[in-house]
Amino acid sequence: MSNTQRSNLLHLGTIALLAVAFFILPTYHVGNLSRIMVLAVYAIGYNFLFGYTGLLSLGHALFFAAGMYGLGLSMELFDLTTAPALVIGLASALVISAVIGFLALRTSGVSFMIVTLMFAQAGYLTILYFGTYTRGDEGFVIQQADRVLFGVDLSSDTGRYFAALALFSACFLAVAHLVQSPFGRTLVAIRENEERARMLGYDTVTHKLKAVIISGTISGLAGAAYALLFGYAGATFATVQYSIFPLLWVLLGGAGTTIGPLIGVIFMFYLIDLSSSITSAYMLIAGVVLVLLTLFAPQGLAGELRKRVFKWMP
């Protein structure tokens, strides 16, 4: 079996497994998985920039929130229906990531982290400042009637699960394809040695800008989907915490692997879920596990698997 066939099998197998999970898992876990898949889309978007391009952003919550509020506000203020609102959400994330990318890419390394963090904080404060429209921290509910897309009721368990699965599958496969394309390979080259890539004749600045836009737009799509599937938009999703989460998921799951983001989100979700059923000091348990993982699997779960067993993993 060739490496391409192996990775196709891995990707399609993962999707099939998630589809089957709906029928065999108890309702509680099915609900969790819907949420996990949407958050995994966010992680996939983050991983594209961090894992494959080598740019560490601390401001992705801004893109997530751009998608969420683009959708939410256009429904709330302009009474748009689901599909156009979703397009507005996507477009907001695209425009904002293009602007932020254009400005932030004048810096690199630690400065890039700080600049993206600052922009995201500015975005969060903007949401609070315009509290009259955004309802600030309190947020607002997406009306039941607005949560129907192509005749599918996204507020039902089944509709929600399969909408999340469809979205996840599309992003998962698209990014897997992209990172193995010449464009994706060039991004990896920039991650490995930017000056060398430039001196091979690649326009590294444009490549990095495209990576920020793709990453930001996928993150925004996740934000819009989150609002749509779970019926709520709030400023919490624009806080710095939501910029740190995707970084943690990707680090735990395995940066620069296609499957890593999903594994990272599942792991983190159930780590907090299980430890909080044991003690109220659940962050203590979660923290210890995270430290151990960083010590013994520094490349993340999928990263270690690739290093030790499955060298072909994309």
Next chain:
Amino acid sequence: MDAVNILSTKGLTKTYGGIKANTNIDFVLPKGKTMALIGPNGAGKSTFVGMLCGRIAATSGDVFFEGQNINALPAHKRISLGIAYTFQITSVFAGLSLHENVALAARRRLGSDVTAVDAKVADVLARVGLLDRADQIAGDLSYGHQRLLEIAMGLAQDPRLFILDEPTQGLADSEIASFIDLINSLAGETTILLIEHNMDVVMKTAAYITVLNFGEILAAGTPDEIHANEAVQAAYLGTTTDA
């Protein structure tokens, strides 16, 4: 502009603060020939080629490539015109396989044509003698092999002008011998600008030599002329003609 010169410079100057690294360099590179750029350490050789390929911004002066003024072009655009550059300090993609290293170099020109890229990669890796290591990770190679990989990455671009910054540094004698053969096999196919300290390599490959000293051109000519040049001997041996 003379059509037989692939590259030329007019009054090319680089100053770092008050220090002049290159002063008023007028330089011509004949098409299809191998030119060696020599000079003592700190003579400004790397600064000069850095300005040719756009890594270093010139303070003043002009660079012409195939008759076109390329001053305003950023490095990646100059490379796209057909200038390949290998680094003085080995700079490969250490985390990627040899195949992928060379494929990245070939892909910029050949695009997503997988068959053409693979053929090109196999061809140039065979040329530098690394074909049997194609699947190894570049960072695991010995220093000498990494130098050869750099050269392979240059060749994969089918450059019209190939600039090599001290390519034989750290190579074993047997590897230097095959490097000389490789350069000579490219003669006529492509123009080569070679920064080199090893005079044996220079004498066996170069049709022309330019000598830099203190950021200025001290002499230029055929190997025999340079060999006989007293100013060059003085610069290299440290003898002063006048006290």
